[in-house]
Amino acid sequence: MAPTNPPCPQCDTEMEKSTEAERNTALRILSVLLFLGSILLILVVPIGIVVGIPLMLISLFFGFRKRKMWKCPNCDYDFERF
Numbered sequence: 001m002a003p004t005n006p007p008c009p010q011c012d013t014e015m016e017k018s019t020e021a022e023r024n025t026a027l028r029i030l031s032v033l034l035f036l037g038s039i040l041l042i043l044v045v046p047i048g049i050v051v052g053i054p055l056m057l058i059s060l061f062f063g064f065r066k067r068k069m070w071k072c073p074n075c076d077y078d079f080e081r082f
């Protein structure tokens with residue numbers, strides 16, 4: 001038996017699962033800056049690689065993560081899945 005999807009709060013159509021890239025522009029810019037900063041840290045500071053690599057991974061995680069969404073095929077209303 002397939003689990004039922006929640007209905008759309010606006011038009012009561014059954015919603016579909018979808019994913020989308022992070023919409024928060026500030027967060028994306030921050031992740032790019034963090035990525036560049038971590039490269040700089042690795043190149044400039046002798047032990048920068050210890051902090052730089054985890055920072056780089058964190059920035060990649062925030063820059064490329066996908067958000068899970070419910071999307072209404074009828075009226076395009078969407079909200080985050082948890």
Ligand SMILES: [Zn+2]
Pocket residue numbers: 008009010011012013072073074075076077
């Ligand atoms: Zn709808």
